[in-house]
Amino acid sequence: MTENARVAVVGVGNNTSALVQGINFYRRTGSLVGIHRPQLAGLSVGDIDVVAAFALSDGKVGKDLHEAIFAPPNNFPRLDAHRPESRRPGSSGGGSPGAEAGLAPSGVVVQRGLVDSAGIPRMAHAIEGAEVLLYSAPSGRPETARAYAEAALIAGAAFINTTSDSVAREPSLLRRFEEAGLPLIGDDLTSQFGTSVLHNTLLRLLEERGLTLISSYQVNLGGTEDFRNLVETPNTKHQSKVNALGTDKVQIAPLGYLPHLKSQKIAHLNIEAQGWGETEVSLDVRLKVHDPSGGAGVNIDLIRLAATALRDGRGGYPAEAAVHLKSPPGTAV
Amino acid sequence: MTENARVAVVGVGNNTSALVQGINFYRRTGSLVGIHRPQLAGLSVGDIDVVAAFALSDGKVGKDLHEAIFAPPNNFPRLDAHRPESRRPGSSGGGSPGAEAGLAPSGVVVQRGLVDSAGIPRMAHAIEGAEVLLYSAPSGRPETARAYAEAALIAGAAFINTTSDSVAREPSLLRRFEEAGLPLIGDDLTSQFGTSVLHNTLLRLLEERGLTLISSYQVNLGGTEDFRNLVETPNTKHQSKVNALGTDKVQIAPLGYLPHLKSQKIAHLNIEAQGWGETEVSLDVRLKVHDPSGGAGVNIDLIRLAATALRDGRGGYPAEAAVHLKSPPGTAV
Amino acid sequence: MTENARVAVVGVGNNTSALVQGINFYRRTGSLVGIHRPQLAGLSVGDIDVVAAFALSDGKVGKDLHEAIFAPPNNFPRLDAHRPESRRPGSSGGGSPGAEAGLAPSGVVVQRGLVDSAGIPRMAHAIEGAEVLLYSAPSGRPETARAYAEAALIAGAAFINTTSDSVAREPSLLRRFEEAGLPLIGDDLTSQFGTSVLHNTLLRLLEERGLTLISSYQVNLGGTEDFRNLVETPNTKHQSKVNALGTDKVQIAPLGYLPHLKSQKIAHLNIEAQGWGETEVSLDVRLKVHDPSGGAGVNIDLIRLAATALRDGRGGYPAEAAVHLKSPPGTAV
Amino acid sequence: MTENARVAVVGVGNNTSALVQGINFYRRTGSLVGIHRPQLAGLSVGDIDVVAAFALSDGKVGKDLHEAIFAPPNNFPRLDAHRPESRRPGSSGGGSPGAEAGLAPSGVVVQRGLVDSAGIPRMAHAIEGAEVLLYSAPSGRPETARAYAEAALIAGAAFINTTSDSVAREPSLLRRFEEAGLPLIGDDLTSQFGTSVLHNTLLRLLEERGLTLISSYQVNLGGTEDFRNLVETPNTKHQSKVNALGTDKVQIAPLGYLPHLKSQKIAHLNIEAQGWGETEVSLDVRLKVHDPSGGAGVNIDLIRLAATALRDGRGGYPAEAAVHLKSPPGTAV
Known part of the structure; x- marks a missing residue:
């Protein structure tokens, strides 16, 4: 029997909440609904242990992971809310938010993350034993992202960069992971079911x-902290979206941060085309999805893929990951 | 150089209007916009000659084909309308509707079509010289459809059934076409870009x-005579749509005949699903398309395919046609 | 202080479920959300007592009203589901569906309703003491509707016809209610927020x-038994919708019965118009609403209005009701 | 018979193109389609003479107005395009763009507009004889807007500010117009049929x-120069939109400048609400409209209103204008 994959997580935001809650949800309910690959190299979605977690905010550091994932500004819903029948007996009495959601304490206490490269050795030590370091912090801090990658190199862990910051697209860094026999996966997650995959x-x-194709546009609206960061700070997200679509006939409207949407993302797509006899064809689409679910649904595959590649001694960028990434090695930064 | 394909057309409705106008439009303009396969077995979309046409309505029989395609209840627009610069010099003085649309008389006079099997020998004679008999009449008259197929068998022509009536799905008929070395293509066209292909x-x-997938629905609205027939008479269209989707989780609302839409079709699709952690994903789509363009854009391929198979002596159902049909041989009637 | 209004209800379908659950919900929670008129002639939405209920199906007759409203084919959701915190202490232990929904037994046992005019005297007796007889059965049985109105005349109760069947539009019947000093309200409810009011x-x-206005269409999809009846049996609903819109430029697509929608209704509206310089304006709307809520939200006003008119001795059709009806007296049948 | 209103126009952008073309279109065709008020104080929409026009761009200054309205970046369509039958005989031979559009030269040559307050006296002289000065330049230059208002004060003309810059909201300026007996109308046009009026x-x-109401959002996409300016420069448009809606529950996504939309504006609105029993109601709307038409359709009323007020000696802000403005005097700047 395959051993559980051991993962350390950087960033205790909505995506991590969706990942951690989901792993527990599927373990508990046995549901197969909404899972991309029930088995991947012998690992089911429940066969993942989160062994360490890192954050920067005072509201999260020092708390049990199962409590920290509900701290603001996180706003991903409790996965148990719509499945009351599956609550563990006795769990309803707990006073902490995690307990209310049917989650016993994880035993993993959130540690303070990196702020600069000086902390790399400490971090390498802190993730010892983890097979995979999942970098799931907000986009827009490329140096920090690469500092964590350095820590993974030291600790001998695979590294997954889910942000649009350039990590796997850095040729020298990729070469060092290859030489060390460590997998490096990135950059920028294609959501399990997001705007890019649908538009494409x-x-x-x-x-x-x-x-x-005559013309096309895409509008993305969301209410998570991630959205707010993307709206407020200059970043590589827009270029990454253009990379994902591979045509310049599509226009991407500025992201809209609408707090009341919470963890939901709404996208409006329009496509104007011409068919036989140059007659008009038009297509309007509205997509509504929980953004963090889309991330977690792909992270669960990337983690299993990274752990498997590590165990097999395959370093560098694993080709199987390509389908899940918007900006893999070789695309524009 | 490949010789033009010679086709006889049954039904002078909107689809035939789109087909005939489109062939002329592309010949004249050299445009490649909206064409699925610019070349198919050496034939471009302009390499088709309509050599005979059949209809039942007094408003069409006896008229030149280029005039009959604009007779009511046809309501497919004139393809030249938005490309005035491409009008042939001198054509604007003509008084007939065909001439106004930039179409010189075709020289093909619309003949009266079959009403029962007694007319089969006459029909076989009338289509002599045609390589392909394209059956593009309204759905809902299976016996008539099969009578035309009999005439094709006698005349040595390939037969294409674009309606949802069962023709190619009749095993004995298919066998006879195989034995005669004549191609038989059907049933029920998948539009070049229609609701079925998008939903699928x-x-x-x-x-x-x-x-x-949790649930899904599809609403189709249109203003053509075809739509009216489908709404008002019991027919095999609904079953054919279900065949095309291959799941019983999709609900298909009754067709809506809305005359003001003319030859446009509007479809509303909804898909409700669940992703990671059983969180909701919902997708709403509105498609607007000229229905007859979708038909003509596929007929142009089927005609070339049928003519090529005939010339190659390949009888029966050509596998390459499958992608264009909702109810190929072997599916439910 | 104003006494509670006493109402007898014909039909224990979704609309009655929404009405009965809603009265309890608002009494219990004190919420004012979603209420059109918190106070109407001194009566709040909780100041209504259902004193009798009538149905025809074996699954409902003989049961307590608070149990019968959850019997199939009813599919309106439990209003408590999303407000667990408001459950009465101790109520969770009950085994019956009503109890689970936070509803104690009502004490009102559902009686067998009328099937023909022979039962009018029995019915008149059964509703004795009720101030208002609310006719909330499926549309399509005009004779039955009028038989209940006769019973109300005998019993001295106001009558509300929520269906599209012609009752208040019958001049002779209206005259008799006027003469008896009894209010008569109908026909065909305009939902609190439905397609007609939005389109208008x-x-x-x-x-x-x-x-x-150039053209417009309306598509209505739903999953209730009401929808099924409307789709499957010829009825006066379509004419009533046309009455409500007051223009013939709007085309109404056939109703679609899509069971998976349950008590939700989805409407697609399109409006094509021209503005300054005859340039195009187009408007596409999707409305999603719980159909029975829309009915209950209006019934709650009509009941209070009818009870008040009765108490004031105002017989016949009360003008204040007009805003809530699609086909008031004087419109086409 | 009422004399034509004499108007001077600042800004020769799309709105002016729509206004000027529309006046000609309605004069020529006699159409009443898309007109808000066919007659206003004795003036029909054709009873307006543009007597002067001002712009800053070299591509417009010095040209005949009927040519300048088609100069880039203007992209409002030619109103004759879809009505070829109404072209004046003989007009098709002309070589200039204006002539092609069925517009004879206007005789009005576009003059260079103001850049700072030093030019006020020159401007006052240039607009002599105009009854109304219509300020239809891009939003975002409040000082320039007010300099034009000063010129109107000197020249004795009414002033209309269609931009979101604060002019009529300046109490001291408004007082001076009142004292001078000159009408002052502003700020920020509510389009004839735009997002604000629909959302409201x-x-x-x-x-x-x-x-x-639970929550609501609004997304606006457009392809005009106006849109580009609004997107790229800080301005008062957002506050003006909030003023127009009068609630803080509506979230307004950032404007999206999508060049391929040209003069079309597309808006996506969403409204989430709760009805009876706190059940969900949701509403999604897509509006497509030619933005400059919406402006011209209102300007045509404001001009007639201003001219009439001027002729009647009514100075200051005319109450009848309120319905057409997002930020009238007294609202937030």
Whole structure:
């Protein structure tokens, strides 16, 4: 029987909440709903142990992971809310938010994360024993991202960069992971079911059917802290979205941070095309999805993939990861 | 150089209007916009000659084909309308509607079509010289459809059934076409870009990404005579749509005949699914398309495919046609 | 202090479920959310006592009203589901569905309703003491509707016809209610927030702003038994919808019964217009609403209005009701 | 018979193009389609003479107005395009863009506009004889807007500020117009049919029907130069939109400048509410409109209103204008 994958997580935001809650949810309920790959190299979605977690905010550091994932500004919902029948007996009496959500304390206390490269040795020590270091902090701090990658190199762990910051696209860094026999996965997660994958699929369909694309747009609205960061600080997200679509006929409207959406993302897509006889074809789509679920649903595969590659001694960028990334090695930074 | 394909057309409705106008439009403009396969077995979309046409309505029989395609209840627009610069010099003085649309008389006079099997020998004679008999009449008259197929068998022509009536799904008929070395293609066209192909693509995408389909619906609205027939008479269209989707989780609302839409079709699709952690994903789509363009854009491929198979002596159902049909041989009637 | 209004209800379907659950919900929580008129003639929404209820199905007759409202094919959700904190202490232990929903038994046992006019005297007796007889059965049985109205006349109760069947539009019947000093309200409820009111508002806005309506359509999809009845049996609903819109430029697609929607209704509206310089304006709307809530939210006003008119001795059709009805007296049947 | 209103126009952008083309279109065709008020104080929409026009760009200054309105970056379509039958005989031979659009030269040559307050006296001289000075330049230059208002004061003309810059909201300026007997209208046009008026109407409907607003958003996308300016420069547009909605429950996403939309504006609105029993009501709307048409359709009323007030000696802010403005005197700057 395959051993559980051991993962350390950087960032205790909504994506980590969705990941941690989901692992517990699927372990407890046995549900297979909404899972991309029930088994991957012998690992089911419940076969993952989070062994360490890092954050920067005072509201999270020092708390049990199962409590910290509900601290503001996190706003991903409690996965148990709509499945009251699955609550563990006796768990309803607990006073802490984690307990209310059917989560016993994890035993993992959130530690303070890196702020600069001076902390790399400490971090390398702190993640000892982890097979995978999942970097799931907000986009927009490329130096920090790369400092964590350095710590993973020292500790002998695989590294996954889910942000749009350039890590796996750094050729020298990728080479060092290859040489160390450590997997390096990134950059920028394609959500399990997000705007990019949907938009791409529709554009490909058009092409397959012989229609000619005239114009297209995409609007993304969301209410998470991630969205706020993306809106307020200059970042590489826009370029990464353009990389993902591979055409310049699509126009991407500025991201809209709408707090009341909480962890939901809403996207409006429009496609104008021409078919036989140059007659008009138009397509309008509205997608509503929990953004962190889309991230967790892919992270669960990347973690298993990274752990497996590590165990097999395959260093560098694993080709199987490509389908899950917007900006893999070789694309524009 | 490949010779033009010679086709006889049954039904002078909107689809035939789109087909005939489109062939002329592309010949004249050289445009490649909206074409699925610019070349198919050496034939471009302009390399098709309509050599005979059949209809039942007094408003069409006896008229030149280029005039009949604009007779009511046809309501497909004139393809030249938005490209005035491409009008042939001198054509604007003509008084007939065809001439106004930039179409010189075709020289093909619309003949009266079949009403029962007694007319089969006459029909076989009338289509002599045609390589392909394209059956593009309204759905809902299976006996008539099969009578035309009999005429094709006698005349040595390939037969294409674009309606949802059962023709290619009749095993004995298919066998006779095989034995005669004549191609038989059907049943029920998948539009170049219609509701079925879009709905299917989205459902497949969901599955690929590991989402679980909860429910889905499809509403189709249109203003053509075809739509009116489908709404008012019992027919095999609904079953054919279910065949095309291949799941019983999708509910198809009754067709809506809305005359003001003319030849436009509007479809509303909804998909409710669950992703990671059983969180909700919802997708709403509105598609607007000229229905007859979608038909013509596929007929142009089927005609070239049928003519090529005939010339190659390949009888029966050509596998390459499958992608264009909702109810190929072997599916439910 | 104003005495509670005493109402007898015909039909124990979703609308009655929404009404009965809602009265209890608002009594218990004190919430004012979603209420049109918190006070109407001294009566708040909780000041209504259901004193009798009638149904025809074996699954409902003989049961306590608070149990019967959850019997299939009813599919309106339990209003407590999303407000667990408001459950009465001790109520969770009950085994019956009503108890689970936080509803103690009502003490009202559902009686068998009328099937023909022979039962009118029995019915008149059964509703004795009720001030208002609310007719909330499925549309499509005009004779039955009028038989209940006869019973109300005998028993001295106000009568409310929420269906599209012609009752208040019958001049002779209306005259008899007037003469008896009994209010008669109908026909066909305009939902608190339904397709008709929304469509009307948008069309009026267009007109106010000087735009010219070119075309418009409306599609209604739902999953209740009401929807199924409307789809499957010929009825006066379509005419009533046309009455409500007051223009023939709007096309109403056939109703779609989609069981998975349960008590939700989804409407797609489109409006095409022209503004300054005849340039195009287009408007697409999707409305999602719980159909029975829309009915209950209006019934709660009509009941209070009817009880007040009765108490004031005002017979016949009360003008204040007009805003809530699609086909008031004087419109087409 | 009422004399034509004489108007001087500042800004030769899309709105002016729509206004000037529209006046000609309605004069020529006699159409009444899309007109808010066919007659206003004896003036029809064709009874307006543009007597002077001002711009800053070299591509417009010095040209005939009927040519300048088609100079880039203007992208409002030619109103004749879809009405070829109404072209004046003989006009098709002309070589200039204006002539192609069926517009004979206007005789008005576009003059260079103000850049600072030093030019006020020159401007006052240049607009002599105009009854109304319509300020239709891009938003975001409040000082320039007020300099034009000073010129109007000197020249004895009414002033209309269509931008979101604060002019009519300046109490001291308003007082001086009052004292001079000159009308002052502003600030920020409510389009004939735009996002604000639609959003407002839907929110008011909700309230009228007793629903409780939970959240709402608005996304605006457009391709005009106006949109680009609004996106790229800090301005008072956002506050003006909030003024127009009068609630803080509505979130307004950042404007999206999508060049391919040209003069079309697309808005996505969402409204989430609760009805009876706190059940969910949701409403999604997509509006597509030519932005400059919406402006011109209101300017045509404001001009007639201003001219009439001037002729009647009514100075200051005319109350009848309020319905057309987002930020009238007294609202936040």
